Amino acid sequence: MVGEDEKRSVFGDQAGSVELLWGGRERPSRGPRPALSLELITRTAIALADAGGLGAVSMQRVAGELDFTKMSLYRYVPGKNELVALMIDSAMGEPPQLPGGWRNGLRAWAETLTAVYHRHPWLLGAATGPRVMGPNELGWTEAAVAALADTGLSGGEQLDAVVVVSGHVRALAQVSASMGLGSARATEPEQVMSAALNELLVGRADRYPAVAAALAATEADAAERDRADEFGLERILDGLEAYMGGSR
Amino acid sequence: MVGEDEKRSVFGDQAGSVELLWGGRERPSRGPRPALSLELITRTAIALADAGGLGAVSMQRVAGELDFTKMSLYRYVPGKNELVALMIDSAMGEPPQLPGGWRNGLRAWAETLTAVYHRHPWLLGAATGPRVMGPNELGWTEAAVAALADTGLSGGEQLDAVVVVSGHVRALAQVSASMGLGSARATEPEQVMSAALNELLVGRADRYPAVAAALAATEADAAERDRADEFGLERILDGLEAYMGGSR
DNA sequence: CAAAAGCGTGTCCGCCGGATACAGTTTCTT
DNA sequence: AAGAAACTGTATCCGGCGGACACGCTTTTG
Known part of the structure; x- marks a missing residue:
């Protein structure tokens, strides 16, 4: 027809x-x-x-x-x-060469992907909705899945794990992209989030007590701000490692 | 001035x-x-x-x-x-009432958030770039952070954990939104991803061996397809739990 | 009873993605 | 050698978009 x-x-x-x-x-x-x-x-x-x-x-x-x-x-x-x-x-460019060991590999993968989002912030907005993967993008997936090939994870689990990590990188880059907001031009994602949240929370701490408390605690302790971007990824990797150890 | x-x-x-x-x-x-x-x-x-x-x-x-x-x-x-x-x-609507226990709470939070994205798929594309949080959106954050308040996590860690979980929900909803692609109208995220990937991988398995292998394994084992959406979230929660247990 | 303030409309602008028709250039076929 | 065919870049045109602006009308305030 x-x-x-x-x-x-x-x-x-x-x-x-x-x-x-x-x-x-x-x-x-x-x-x-x-x-x-x-x-x-x-x-x-x-x-x-x-x-x-x-x-x-x-x-x-x-x-x-x-x-x-x-x-x-x-x-x-x-x-x-x-x-x-x-x-x-x-x-996106050519996928990176990853170091050996699934954990190091995935961490390096996440870091280079973060760098790509940093270089081309518009990717965060462009890659939304139904899309077709290109050769490079599929190459990135290939690299990440390959890093997980020998971990004992099943095929579906490998793909899921990649989705989790890439989703996290995206989410963090999203927060980081909000830097373009005001004049402060902070460099750490959390600082910006803090600044924006703080401004909104002024006089509203009673309505959002948990966020206000978390934020206040963050500001008091300057040391933890540095490992902001690593925290989430390490937790994810921990979770994967625990699962691999338990089910293999 | x-x-x-x-x-x-x-x-x-x-x-x-x-x-x-x-x-x-x-x-x-x-x-x-x-x-x-x-x-x-x-x-x-x-x-x-x-x-x-x-x-x-x-x-x-x-x-x-x-x-x-x-x-x-x-x-x-x-x-x-x-x-x-x-x-x-x-x-976004009013944030949900969460069950007790941080793990159950966060899981319920993720599920209701998934439902929201399912109801309003355009949210995935709209919430990109520098944005201002509204009362409801901040309410959602409040609910999630509140669930983590008594876990021993520091303020910054609580916020980071929420970013991780919400990022994962977004990523999964993104994959799920690709359902609108063809005529198949599959209902499971992975099935669609499989279908699209399969089509691209025809005759190209040599260039993307790891993805091809993972995909082939997935198709062979129908059972694991059902827990596709849960896998990532549970790994994240595992990672958080391990961290809380180790550092408290 | 004005004056002021706010509401809905009509008109206009520049920019956007895209369809179509056209003139010029190159190559293949006879 | 001479069309014919295929491809190039261009010019013109369209509907739709977000938005600025001026206007007439309605309601409240002095």
């Missing part, structure tokens, strides 16, 4: 992204040589996003940055969604 | 949201009675978002749904960002 590809299957709307991300695009032989390239367009778009967030990326601006009309971009990319998909996979 | 409020401080752009979310808006006494209300507008916008995602929410559509012009909405809301902030806090 639908005389197209039979490539739809699981990917309904996203067939275009799948082709762009995974398909081997061969240059057609006729017609003039393209003046642009997917890589160049993607790189330019990423630069714009790094500088001004995802909102600063429009077809017009990307094209303008390259001294082309916006419509020329549509010769390379079917639409903006597909461009964003390319941006995501390109910004 | 800036003859406005002295309320900016940490909240640069978001002052409007802060006022709307937290400020006691008193009705001015002069002028005609407002035909609309913040609550009604917010509710309408949420209904649109529930039905068609965040993208379906525009000032025009919200106003149209209420048989008003879009500009009338600006008498109640300074801009769309502020409306979205209201939507988020309203959609």
Whole structure:
């Protein structure tokens, strides 16, 4: 009926992204040589996003940055969604080489992923909703799963563990991204969270006693603020380790 | 110099949201009675978002749904960002009453939060980037922190633990939201992830051996698929429990 | 009974993603 | 060699978006 590809299957709307991300695009032989390239367009778009967030990326601006009309971009990319998909996979970059030992490996994985989110904060907002994984993104997953391959965890458990760790990294990067809020420009996630929470809690401590107490305790003890980002990850790793030890 | 409020401080752009979310808006006494209300507008916008995602929410559509012009909405809301902030806090709703015991409490907290994300999938995309917490959202945090109050965890650790758990819930809901992809409409997060991954991995198992192996193992063993969502949370709780036991 | 304040509307603007038609360039086929 | 075919970048146009602004109308206050 639908005389197209039979490539739809699981990917309904996203067939275009799948082709762009995974398909081997061969240059057609006729017609003039393209003046642009997917890589160049993607790189330019990423630069714009790094500088001004995802909102600063429009077809017009990307094209303008390259001294082309916006419509020329549509010769390379079917639409903006597909461009964003390319941006995501390109910004992720090659997955890291991990040190041996699942715990060290996963920790290094989390750290490099954190660095990626720090470098491209817009990834936090772009990677939401139904999406297609690109080669690099799947490569990151591969690296993390590979680190867990010999732990005795089942296949599903390995995947779940990766989801947990990556979710935690995301969550922490999210908090850290709130740094862009005021003029304070604190560097530690918790400091910002503290500042924002503190301001809201002024005169409302009775309504939110537990948060207020936790916050007050945090401010009194400056030492613990340094290990803020490590705490969560180590707890997760502890939980995995305990499970592996108990069920193997 | 800036003859406005002295309320900016940490909240640069978001002052409007802060006022709307937290400020006691008193009705001015002069002028005609407002035909609309913040609550009604917010509710309408949420209904649109529930039905068609965040993208379906525009000032025009919200106003149209209420048989008003879009500009009338600006008498109640300074801009769309502020409306979205209201939507988020309203959609979160009142925080749940948690059962006793930190572990049971946190588990129940995670479950109800999951239900919220399931009811309003657009929350996953809306709550990204620098944001201001609303009363309800802070209430959720309060509930979770309160559950951890007597565990011996320090204030900062309590906050971190909540970040970890909520991050995990978000991550899992994110995977679960990908259900909207194809025609399969699977109900279990992992099944969808499996389906999408499988399709990509066809003929590429050599490039992603660990993921392929994990996936193959998952498909062979149907039993473990059921506890997919619990696994991560239980590992996190295990890690917290071990830490509490060791450091108290 | 004004004056003031607030409400809803109509008009206008710039920007966005995208469809379509078109002219120029390159390559393949005859 | 000469079309024909395929591909390039461009110009024009569209509907929808968030939002600024000016206006007429309604209600309360002096």
